[in-house]
Amino acid sequence: MSAVDLTGQDSRGRVYWLLADVWNIVRRGLTHYQRQPVNIAWQLGFPILSVLLYGYVFGSAMKVPGGGDYKDFLMPGMFVMTMAFGFINTATLVVYDSTKGVIDRFRSMPMASSAVVAGRGITDLIAACAELAIMMLTAVAMGWRPDGGLGFLAAFGLLLWLRFALIWIGVWLGLMVPNPEAAGGLFAVAFPLTMISSIFVAPQLMPDWLGTVAAWNPISSTAAATRELFGTPVGGGDSWVEQHSLLMAGVWPVVLTAIFLPLAVRRFRKLSR
Amino acid sequence: MTDGYAVRAEALEKRYGEKRALDGFDLTVREGTVHGLLGPNGAGKTTAVRILSTLLRLDGGHATVAGLDVVRHSGEVRARIGLTGQYAAVDEVLTGRQNLEMFGRLFHLGGRRARLRAVELLDQFDLTDAADKGVGKYSGGMRRRLDLAASMILAPAVLFLDEPTTGLDPRSRGEVWESVRALVAGGTTVLLTTQYLEEADKLASHITVIDQGRAIADDTPDGLKNRIGGDRIEVVVAERSDIARVVKVVARVSDGEPESDETELRVHAPVADRVAALTDVARTLQDEGVRVEDIGLRRPSLDDVFLRLTGHRTDVSEPKEAAA
Numbered sequence: 001m002s003a004v005d006l007t008g009q010d011s012r013g014r015v016y017w018l019l020a021d022v023w024n025i026v027r028r029g030l031t032h033y034q035r036q037p038v039n040i041a042w043q044l045g046f047p048i049l050s051v052l053l054y055g056y057v058f059g060s061a062m063k064v065p066g067g068g069d070y071k072d073f074l075m076p077g078m079f080v081m082t083m084a085f086g087f088i089n090t091a092t093l094v095v096y097d098s099t100k101g102v103i104d105r106f107r108s109m110p111m112a113s114s115a116v117v118a119g120r121g122i123t124d125l126i127a128a129c130a131e132l133a134i135m136m137l138t139a140v141a142m143g144w145r146p147d148g149g150l151g152f153l154a155a156f157g158l159l160l161w162l163r164f165a166l167i168w169i170g171v172w173l174g175l176m177v178p179n180p181e182a183a184g185g186l187f188a189v190a191f192p193l194t195m196i197s198s199i200f201v202a203p204q205l206m207p208d209w210l211g212t213v214a215a216w217n218p219i220s221s222t223a224a225a226t227r228e229l230f231g232t233p234v235g236g237g238d239s240w241v242e243q244h245s246l247l248m249a250g251v252w253p254v255v256l257t258a259i260f261l262p263l264a265v266r267r268f269r270k271l272s273r
Numbered sequence: 274m275t276d277g278y279a280v281r282a283e284a285l286e287k288r289y290g291e292k293r294a295l296d297g298f299d300l301t302v303r304e305g306t307v308h309g310l311l312g313p314n315g316a317g318k319t320t321a322v323r324i325l326s327t328l329l330r331l332d333g334g335h336a337t338v339a340g341l342d343v344v345r346h347s348g349e350v351r352a353r354i355g356l357t358g359q360y361a362a363v364d365e366v367l368t369g370r371q372n373l374e375m376f377g378r379l380f381h382l383g384g385r386r387a388r389l390r391a392v393e394l395l396d397q398f399d400l401t402d403a404a405d406k407g408v409g410k411y412s413g414g415m416r417r418r419l420d421l422a423a424s425m426i427l428a429p430a431v432l433f434l435d436e437p438t439t440g441l442d443p444r445s446r447g448e449v450w451e452s453v454r455a456l457v458a459g460g461t462t463v464l465l466t467t468q469y470l471e472e473a474d475k476l477a478s479h480i481t482v483i484d485q486g487r488a489i490a491d492d493t494p495d496g497l498k499n500r501i502g503g504d505r506i507e508v509v510v511a512e513r514s515d516i517a518r519v520v521k522v523v524a525r526v527s528d529g530e531p532e533s534d535e536t537e538l539r540v541h542a543p544v545a546d547r548v549a550a551l552t553d554v555a556r557t558l559q560d561e562g563v564r565v566e567d568i569g570l571r572r573p574s575l576d577d578v579f580l581r582l583t584g585h586r587t588d589v590s591e592p593k594e595a596a597a
Contacts, residue, residue, distance in 0.1 A: 004390045006382070006427050017381055024378045032366045035407065101362030105423070108326050108356040110348060111379045272330050 014112075021111045025119020029093075030126070043089070043127070047082045047135045054078065054200070055142050065202050065237075072232035075139045075146075076155070077199035080223045082131055083163040084194050085187075087170035090124050092183040094174025098271075107271065117268065121167040128163045132156065147231030155229035158249045162222045165253030168260035175267040198223050204237045215239050218252035225249035279304045279339060279431045279462035280325060286333030287320050287486075294320040296486035298334070302431075302464055302479070307457055309477030309494075310466040311575075313583065317486040318466040319359070322435045325464070326356045339430040352380075355424030355432040355461075359439055361416040362423075363408055369395060369419050370404040376423045394422040398452060414445025421452050425461075432456060434465045438472060450476060470575035480575075484583045497578045504570050506550050507541040511564040516540060522557050526550040538566070 033040050054074055062070045097103045097116075106116050136146075146152055177183050196213055197203075198220040203211035214220060215237055224245035227233050236242055280302035287295040295317045302308040312318050323329040325338055327347040336343045339353040363372050370391050377387030395404045398418040408416060417437060424432055434453065438446040453476060457463055467473050473480050474494050482490040482497070490497060506527070508519050516533050519540045523531045526549070527542035534540075544550040547570050558565055 002390065002393055002428055004382075004386050004393060006386075006390070020381070021379060024375060028364065028367070028375055031371060035366050035368075099360075100365070101358045101360040102364060104328055104358055105356065105362040105376075106379070107328055108351060108354065109376070109379055110352040110381065272328060 018112045018115060021115035022119045022122065025115055026122050026126070029119065029123030033127070044131060044134045047078065047131055048138050050081070051075070051078050051135055051138050051142065055139075058200070062201070063205070065204055068232070071139075071142065071144050072230075073202070073227065074200070075136075075144045076226040076230055076232075077223045078139075079132055079135055079159050079226065080162065080219050081194050081199050082135060083128060083159050083222075084166065084219050085190055086124060086128055086131075086163050087166040087173070088183065088186045088190060089127075090120065090167055090170025091174040091177065091186060092180055094120065094171050095177050095183045096180050098175055099179055103271070113268070117171055117264070120171065121164070124167055124170075125160060125163060128160060132159060147229075151229040151231060155226040158222055158225055158229070161250070161253045162219065165256035165260075168257055168264045172260050172264040172267055175264070175271070193217070194219065198237075198242075202237065203239075203242070211237075212239070215241050218248075218256065221245045221248035221252055277304055278302060280308075280337070280464060282321070282325065282334065282336040284334040285321065285324060285331055285336060287317075287324060287329065288332050293486050295324070295331075295334075298483065298486060299488050300481055300491075302462060304430075304462050305457070305460060306479060307453065307463040307465055307477045309473035309480040310464060310483060311468075311470065311473050311480055311579070312466075312483035313468070316483045318483055319435055320486075321483070322356075322358075322433050322464065322466055326354055326433050327351055328356075352427065353430045355427070355429040356435075357417075357420050357424045357433070357437055358435045361413075361420040363416060363419050365409045366407060368405050368407055369400050369411070369415075372408060372419060373422060373426065377426050380426050382426070390426055394425060397425075397455070398422045412445065413441050414448045417441060417445065417449050418452055421449070421456075425456065428459075429461065431462045431464065434463060436466055436468065438467070438469065446472075470579060474575050482579065482582055490578075490582050494575060497575065498573045500578065500581075504544055504547050504572055505541050506544045506547075506554060507539060507567075507569055507571050508554065508558070508565060509537070509539050509567040511538070511566050513538060515563045518561065518563060519558065522554055522561070522563075525557075526553050541571070544570070 055071060059070050059074065064070050064073045103116060107113050173186065174183065196210065197217040198214060203214040203220065206214055221241065224236055224242060226249070228246065236245070241248055278301050280300060282298060282300040285295045285298040286293070298317060298321055300310070300321065310318050310321065320329065324331050325336055325343060327343050327350050331344065338350050341350050341353070343350050364375070367375065373391035373394055374387045377390050378384060382390060395401045398421065400415060400418060400422070403411060403415060408419060411419065421437070437453070438449050441449065450472070453463060453465070465473070465476060478493065480492060480494055480497060481488050490500070492500065506523060508523065510516060510519055513535065516535065516538065520531050520533055523540055523542050526544060528545050529543045531540055531542035551568070551570055555568055
């Protein structure tokens with residue numbers, strides 16, 4: 001029936017095939033970008049636009065406690081915001097696959113089903129690297145001057161570390177919401193959550209109670225920590241969580257992963273119930 | 274090992290809270306045949322297919338596919354089945370070729386064999402011309418064919434088709450039927466769920482009727498039709514005043530009480546000896562000078578069978594059965 005030999009595909013070990021499966025899912029995700037250049041433009045264009053708008057429109061009017069440059073305050077915040085919104089992207093792609101039956105097809109095949117989620121996560125991290133690189137170049141063009149070296153790399157790492165934790169929220173939500181349109185609605189939830197943080201405005205300039213909430217927002221820690229690592233530590237508050245932003249930028253993603261990874265796995269398992 | 278049966282399911286149970294989606298469902302499918310699983314919305318068709326294709330865990334009972342237990346040997350079952358669900362589960366962004374190559378690699382064929390197999394399947398499913406177009410630009414029928422091709426990558430022993438033509442126009446439906454026939458000719462066993470009686474009648478050599486999670490009939494299409502009585506003679510007259518006379522004539526040859534329909538000017542009744550009954554009635558009516566518009570023998574359709582067995586019609590306008 002087929003001229004191709006369809007037998008003997010299991011001659012190599014399980015680990016080999018797990019890695020191969022993950023790579024094939026990643027490859028699929030990257031091919032999507034290649035086939036939809038408009039999507040790349042949109043996904044990268046939005047952060048660039050944000051940097052330009054917030055930088056120039058708000059930049060002149062915004063104050064930074066202690067009198068630093070608002071650009072130094074804003075840029076790391078913008079990077080964090082882009083990482084934070086990334087979970088919507090993850091959720092949208094997951095809900096699309098699950099409602100169109102693609103996840104069911106994968107699950108009915110002799111591949112490792114964990115590769116479906118792992119591949120999604122790795123693809124999203126690769127996309128995040130590209131987004132960060134483009135935004136940083138834009139920021140530099142606008143006069144942002146971070147320190148180079150290890151601090152810079154550590155900041156880059158912390159940003160990806162946050163994005164990694166948010167993958168699991170994205171997968172979990174993607175398996176919960178009923179359709180891709182609903183996933184788009186997540187933006188309305190995410191936007192206020194990113195506003196009530198130290199991304200745009202220093203928490204100590206907010207009303208007391210709101211400032212406390214903003215300071216304890218996990219993404220505030222990443223923003224403050226990266227400002228420090230980029231060598232532009234502006235507008236840090238004096239509450240405990242703000243004083244320990246480096247530590248908390250490492251801890252928050254662990255906490256988020258500890259909560260949402262099991263939830264995502266449980267949700268995935270529930271597909272067979 | 275398979276003793277001639279590609280699928281064997283005994284007393285399958287699946288509960289969702291209080292609701293019993295499957296309630297002691299039995300099914301046997303002979304190797305190399307198309308077996309229709311026919312039932313109304315929510316009858317349990319999709320649940321049965323999802324259990325047999327290892328996507329859902331069962332709460333009770335026992336099932337083997339290609340001779341392997343679907344619970345204990347789910348991994349090996351997956352290497353021997355293909356599944357085409359209610360949606361065309363292909364990647365809409367990738368091209369047809371990229372889809373088949375990706376699925377081929379995920380079936381662990383390796384890059385080279387996946388490429389070769391994709392070329393072969395594109396040709397077999399008549400998609401070579403559209404191979405390098407994005408699937409988003411495909412018609413419904415083409416998408417379905419690609420979906421079928423993806424289920425066929427490993428030339429599976431058993432193929433599950435869950436309502437493969439739902440939402441397709443008649444032409445695309447014909448295309449899918451052609452593909453299914455070709456697959457069976459190549460030795461694949463097909464379990465087909467459908468709400469379209471015509472589809473089961475055309476494709477399946479054996480049909481199981483499912484209602485409320487249970488198999489309520491299991492037979493050939495002809496056997497099912499025979500079950501609700503055999504053929505009927507049907508006479509349509511030109512004048513309403515003739516109906517009473519026709520009823521009398523038909524009653525002489527019929528097995529049961531003739532039924533008449535005043536608005537359609539139609540009289541019909543079950544008959545045992547088809548040809549004798551037809552000639553007798555035609556001659557007598559001619560002798561009596563009754564003006565006959567139409568006269569003939571009608572086999573009961575699967576629709577009639579379905580109505581009789583389940584007490585309700587298949588209704589395709591209802592919302593779809595939940596995928597879970």
